Amino acid sequence: MERKNVSSIDYLLLIPGVGFILLFIGSSIFITITQSFGVLSVTGKSQFTIENWKAIFHDKESLDSILFSLKIGLLSSVGTLLFAFPIALFLRKGGAGKRFLASLIKIPLFIPALVAAFLIINLISYHGIVNEALLALGIIKKPLRMLNDKFGWGVIVIQVWKNLPFVLLILSSSLASIRDDTIDAARNLGAGTFSVLFRIYVPLAMPGILVSMILMFIKAFGDFAIMSVAGPTYPPSIALRMRNTATLFQEWDKAAVLGVIIILTTLFITWLYSRLAEFVTGRK
Amino acid sequence: MAATKQKNLWYVRQARRKRRFTTLLTVFFILVQVIWVGVPIFMTVLWSLVDPSHPWSFPNILPEKLSWGQWIYVFKYTNILRALKTSYTLAPCAVLLSFLFSLPTAYVLGRKQIPGKKFFQTIVLLPIIMPGMVVALFLSRVFNAFGLAQNFFGLVLAHTLMGLPYMIRVLTTSFEAIPQDVIDAAENLGANTFVKIKDIFLPMVRPGLLAGMIFAFTTSIEEFNLTFIIGTPTFETIPTILYSFLGYNFIRTNASVVALIMMIPNIIMLFAVENFLKSDYLSASLGKL
Amino acid sequence: MKKLLVMMLAMCMLAGVAFAAGPSIDLKTASWDSVVAAAKAEGSVTFYAWYFPDYFKEAAADFEKQYGIKANVIIGDQTANFNKAIAEKDMQTGTIDTMIVGGQWVKTTTDLNLFYGPIRNILPDASKFLTNSWELQEGVLINGYLAPFHRNQPGILYDPDRVKDPPQTWTELVAWINAHPMEFGFCDPSKGGSGQSFVHTAIGALAGGLDKYKGDKELVPAKVANWDLVWKWFNDNKDKMTITVSNNDSIIRMNGGEISMTVAWDDNVKDMISKGNLFKRAKMYIPKMGLAGGGDTLGVLKNAPHKAAALVWINFIQSKEQQLKKFQMVGAYPARTDMTIEGTLLTEEDRKNNAIPWFPAPYKDFMIKEFVKNVLMK
Structure with a gap:
């Protein structure tokens, strides 16, 4: 690293990148916050008020949306982890055919989320291939209603399908940093498969697990497109409700309150992650 | 001497068994992956080829007739x-x-x-x-x-x-x-x-x-x-x-x-x-x- | 970058000046021939829609052939179209000339005073349409500002292989639903008009008829007091019906064998059949208990850069040939009253006897909100 010449020029060079991001993200957050209090309102009068905030907290519909989005975010991220972790472990060591397998797994990473949603809704419809296969195997007697179901299974399946490779890539690289001698040493000391898994792999891969979980949670929590295509009739996800409130009902101030709630949740989760990461890795 | 040889052989066999198991597992995962990614894409390809005058409806497992009609429509009108x-x-x-x-x-x-x-x-x-x-x-x-x-x-x-x-x-x-x-x-x-x-x-x-x-x-x-x-x-x-x-x-x-x-x-x-x-x-x- | 921005700003201003010149004649008093002449001078028209890309594309080609005016048809998202129009509302000259106005947007856009008009007196064929359709849309007074261009009608769509004796009255429908749980579907009324029409009929059947709401400009709380009976019925029977997420979704689920009877728009059904998304044996009728229909309208934006061309375009879409072509291509029923149509899914008799008018807009808004609150949320 060059340590000399720490000058203001360095900060100037940051402007095109960091400055650009700060300008756009910052201004949109700023507008969201001011508008949630009725200031800088685009729909006519501009006046400070906390009425919109009060209204949201008395509104069961918005609360339902928040809880629903939280649930989908949590279940999608945990669900993806459960699938991705064993595969990542398996792929850790090279072997015949594993390269091919790895590129097969990567395909959904390059399939846009909306396309992924469409691919999956084709399969999980009432007489879609999944239901027909389960019927043929005698596992179920009547087709399951998975599309636009009340619980949101359809959305979760799509999130898992789409994001599995993403989580896998991050997990793989954190598993790759675990040295083989650590594991050999543990085995020689008589550690069984389970204790190797839970005492070595999981703790050492924890930073990767946390990052992938956080990114997936944020994606699924703030998701608009997949929820609007495969989500239940009620409740709409919070991002969907926000967009409809703004563009369909033209109540931008109320939408801004929802926007602030989404931002705060996201920030809180990210903060929680950084604390957890510090705790796990034991460093500051 | 014989015992060590026996033991070595056991290790070799064990390693070979393990390798075979890994290969089998790889094949299994590849199959699962082909279904996991391939089937959704295949179904979409089928849907895109449904002939407009021969609807694909339940209980037909496969479309009756395939044609480029849907592709032509999308490029012509959308x-x-x-x-x-x-x-x-x-x-x-x-x-x-x-x-x-x-x-x-x-x-x-x-x-x-x-x-x-x-x-x-x-x-x-x-x-x-x-x-x-x-x-x-x-x-x-x-x-x-x-x-x-x-x-x-x-x-x-x-x-x-x-x-x-x-x-x-x-x-x-x-x-x-x-x-x-x-x-x-x-x-x-x-x-x-x-x-x-x-x-x-x-x-x-x-x-x-x-x-x-x-x-x-x-x-x-x-x-x-x-x-x-x-x-x-x-x-x-x-x-x-x-x-x-x-x-x-x-x-x-x-x-x-x-x-x-x-x-x-x-x-x-x-x-x-x-x-x-x-x-x-x-x-x-x-x-x- | 700054340079580029300045340049773009300058270009926008130049464009503004060029457009601000506008038509030199007063469209509201000029003869139709001079409107057409002004339209030809304008040379192009920009039209925003969100459905029938196939029909409108063909219509644009015909229009150019007939008038030599280029029609730019833009098929965008419905909500996005209106948000664009609203965002441009205060500009001297906008970028949209004319657009389709969907049912749920009639009130918002009328309140915002978005459209130029009244255009009823300008359009030569205005008298060929129902007087009522020029005055009232979705229960909102439109005073000739919005032009009718098709009449859609929801009906009950069913699979004749699975439904032998389709129900006609509310009692028969309830009996059928009880006998065939989950086989009847309707669209969530907050997502599609066919579902709204069904709930409207349910209110008529369960809360003492629809006549009492007639002519109300505002919601009378006493008249909706007994709607809880309706919501109770929906909640009691929710597990026996399938609530779908869009008009098309109802049809798709029927094609997939999930449901065998549903409420659907006639033009949607025809379109889905012609695209291979619904089996051809499907049949459709309007039950004796009645279903309310509707149709979208066309409006000219107040700040449209090509007003005369927009009017000529609307008149063209309203013409007999185009109304017929639209029906043949996409199954949308003509709004003109001086033509009869063959080959419809819904018989002329059904339309005459069983199509009913909507109750006023305030009730409709209330109905959708209450359905979400009292049925979907529970």
Whole structure:
């Protein structure tokens, strides 16, 4: 690293990148916050008020949306982890055919989320291939209603399908940093498969697990497109409700309150992650 | 002596058994993966080929007749060509702009020890962390005020914003990886800044640059939220067209065609650039927040 | 970059000056021939829609052939179209000339005073349409500002292989639903008009008829007091019906064998059949208990850069040939009253006897909100 010449020029060079991001993200957050209090309102009068905030907290519909989005975010991220972790472990060591397998797994990473949603809704419809296969195997007697179901299974399946490779890539690289001698040493000391898994792999891969979980949670929590295509009739996800409130009902101030709630949740989760990461890795 | 030989043999057999087991498991995973990824794509291909005059309905497991009718319809009547043009002009513009913007920033983040570096590195990830719909909805108010909404240049800026995090993070890692001695040697030989950039930095960050460009490119191709709020209806990209076929105008056959049009170039690209996509680039760019 | 911005700003201003010149004649008093002449001078028209890309594309080609005016048809998202129009509302000259106005947007856009008009007196064929359709849409007074261009009608769509004796009255429908749980579907009324029409009929059947709401400009709370009976019925029977997420979704689920009877728009059904998304044996009728229909309208934006061309375009879409072509291509029933149509899914008799009018808009808004609150949320 060059340590000399720490000058203001360095900060100037940051402007095109960091400055650009700060300008756009910052201004949109700023507008969201001011508008949630009725200031800088685009729909006519501009006046400070906390009425919109009060209204949201008395509104069961918005609360339902928040809880629903939280649930989908949590279940999608945990669900993806459960699938991705064993595969990542398996792929850790090279072997015949594993390269091919790895590129097969990567395909959904390059399939846009909306396309992924469409691919999956084709399969999980009432007489879609999944239901027909389960019927043929005698596992179920009547087709399951998975599309636009009340619980949101359809959305979760799509999130898992789409994001599995993403989580896998991050997990793989954190598993790759675990040295083989650590594991050999543990085995020689008589550690069984389970204790190797839970005492070595999981703790050492924890930073990767946390990052992938956080990114997936944020994606699924703030998701608009997949929820609007495969989500239940009620409740709409919070991002969907926000967009409809703004563009369909033209109540931008109320939408801004929802926007602030989404931002705060996201920030809180990210903060929680950084604390957890510090705790796990034991460093500051 | 015999006992050790016996024992060695046992180890060899054990190892062989283990290898066979791994191979079997690999084959099993490949099969699962082929079903997991292949079946959805195959069903979509089938739906896109349903002949318009022979509906595919329950209880037929397969369509009665296949034809290119749906493809012809989509190309003849929908805005798909316009959307393809928009998508594939928008993406290179956004990639270029994000490259230009991220180069100096990544250089500083990768090579200089400045106070507040960690903070800046987190800021860079904001477009990924911030929920897309919120940013889109309220950025559109800002864009409206400056005449950037419903405007191609505004869209390029928006897509640049989404591509920047990947670009900056990947380039930063590449800059970090350049050995200091190379630069020192060049300086001792009297290389000026221009020569340093041209002959050292650019060639050495090229692999990372390619990975960053691919991420920025695919991000732009599949960007939905910002385009939907800021660009439509004046500009349609492939995702926004697909959205209309999945929402109000849900027509499965048309949606299948559009989905395939959107997906095929991406998958081809994935296999073409496999080498640049080693997991380290992604984890380097996102490994820590 | 600054340079570029300045340049773009300058270009926008130049364009503004060029457009601000506008038509030199007063469209509201000029003869139709001079409107057409002004339209030809304008040379192009920009039209925003969100459906029938196939029909409108063909219509644009015909229009150019007939008048030599280029029609740019833009098929965007419905909500996005209106948000664009609203965002441009205060500009001297907008970028949209004319657009389709969907049912749920009639009130918002009328309140915002978005449209130029009244255009009824300008259009030569205005008298060929129902007087009522020029005055009232979705229960909102439109005073000739919005032009009718098709009449859609929801009906009950069923699979004749699975439904032998389709129900006609509310009692028969309830009995059928009880006998065939989950086989009857309707669209969530907050997502599609066919579902709204069904709930409207349910209110008529369960809360004492629809006549009492007639002519109300505002919601009378006493008249909706007994709607809880309706919500109770929906909640009690929710597990026996399938609530779908869009008009098309109902049809798709029927094609997939999930449901065998549903409420659907006639033009949607025809379109889905012609695209291979619904089996051809499907049949459709309007039950004796009645279903309310509707149709979208066309409006000219107040700040449209090509007003005369927009009017000529609307007149063209309203013409007999185009109304017929639209029906043949996409199954949308003509709004003109001086033509009869063959080959419809719904018989002329059904339309005459069983299509009913909507109750006023305030009730409709209330109905949708209450359905979400009292049925979907529970």
